[in-house]
Amino acid sequence: MTSPRLTLIMLDPETPGGRRADAAAPALPVTDLGVARGDGVFETLLAVDGRPRKLGAHLDRLAASARVMDLDLPERAEWERAVEHGLRAHAESFGAEPGGRLAVRLVATRGDDAAAETRPTCWVQVAPSTLPTREASEPISVLLLDRGYDSGAAERAPWLLLGAKTLSYAVNMAALRHAKKHGADDVVFVTSDGKLLEGPTSTLLMARVAEDGTKTLITPERRTGILPGTTQAAIFELAKAAGWELGYGPLESGALFESDAAWLASSVRLLARIETADGRPIGADPALAERLTDELWEMAESIT
CATH class of the missing domain: 3.30.470.10 (Aminotransferase class 4, branched-chain amino acid transferase, N-terminal domain)
Structure with a gap:
């Protein structure tokens, strides 16, 4: 059975x-x-x-x-x-x-x-799937945690397998347990020299809206050792077709707090909007963050 x-x-x-x-x-x-x-x-x-x-x-x-x-x-x-x-x-x-x-x-x-x-x-x-649908999805809180290597480690030490999706997920799971013990939902890793990376099971996306209304979707650059995100890549294609500008790192951790909205993206969960990081709010306008989130959800749900 x-x-x-x-x-x-x-x-x-x-x-x-x-x-x-x-x-x-x-x-x-x-x-x-x-x-x-x-x-x-x-x-x-x-x-x-x-x-x-x-x-x-x-x-x-x-x-x-x-x-x-x-x-x-x-x-x-x-x-x-x-x-x-x-x-x-x-x-x-x-x-x-x-x-x-x-x-x-x-x-x-x-x-x-x-x-x-x-x-x-x-x-x-x-x-x-046990992860929430769009209707059940709620904003999340994250902690910024040191991943234990600097932004040049992936190029300097390829044997660390940074950017490969291996079965060795003990560190990722330990980071999530640490976050939950401290009242947060998830994690955004940063390098030891302060560059934004990714979540333990997700890719980081950020949006900025200029005064003229131009929207830019941003993700950390891959050469810092992050896993190339399949959902991120698909959303970037759709965002470009919809008139968004696209941007890549390197990004200092402060860039997260300068964004108008930020999300963790993954293939099964699709999107989770980050409401706070280390207890600090992301985005000065919650209504704008919600509108941007709705736009990205429309893109995520149309991926084939």
């Missing part, structure tokens, strides 16, 4: 599109390097009404993370078939989800360290 409303597809060279596995049964040995060392990569994306959003962008980023880690992955078409298999199997087993929103996770570990031949262990899992 499978776990409630969770569908698991294991990628298998002998089974095109992957084989369905019992999500309630053991699937990995304790010697799998993803379990033992966090040695692997992953992606999480949103599916709405059975259709995955930005699957191509997520597969691109999965492949990029794997290259940085010297990890061989199954062919792209196999992942696509496995995602299709997972969504179809989930619908057959559980029917349509309320709101039609599913979180789809793609995972690849380096494999079983005790096996005669170590090869990647890969799977796709499909489950209901």
Whole structure:
């Protein structure tokens, strides 16, 4: 019997599109390097009404993370078939989800360290999204936390895997626990020399509106070691088409407080407006921040 409303597809060279596995049964040995060392990569994306959003962008980023880690992955078409298999199997087993929103996770570990031949262990899992919809979304508070490296570390030390989406998320989760213990909802990381980075599971977006009404959407630059945001990239495309100006870092942490609105963007949550950072308000005009948020939500919900 499978776990409630969770569908698991294991990628298998002998089974095109992957084989369905019992999500309630053991699937990995304790010697799998993803379990033992966090040695692997992953992606999480949103599916709405059975259709995955930005699957191509997520597969691109999965492949990029794997290259940085010297990890061989199954062919792209196999992942696509496995995602299709997972969504179809989930619908057959559980029917349509309320709101039609599913979180789809793609995972690849380096494999079983005790096996005669170590090869990647890969799977796709499909489950209901537990994150709030636009209607249920509330503004959040964040803490600015030192990520522990300076803005040049990514170029100077590529072995730190900065900018790759690896399974080693212990620091990210510890940062979120720290924030919650101190009364905040989330985190924005900064470098040790004061540059804005990203959230533990999200990309930072900021907006500024000039006196002439020109709107500029801004995100920190990637070379500081942040993960390229698929939702950020899609929203930037739509914002440019809508007449917004676009901007990239480097951005000092003070730039967050100079913005008219700011958000954390991710593939499943989509958007969360930042109301305060370290207890200080973001934006001098709450009504303007709400209007900008409505515009970005319209863009985020139109992403395919």
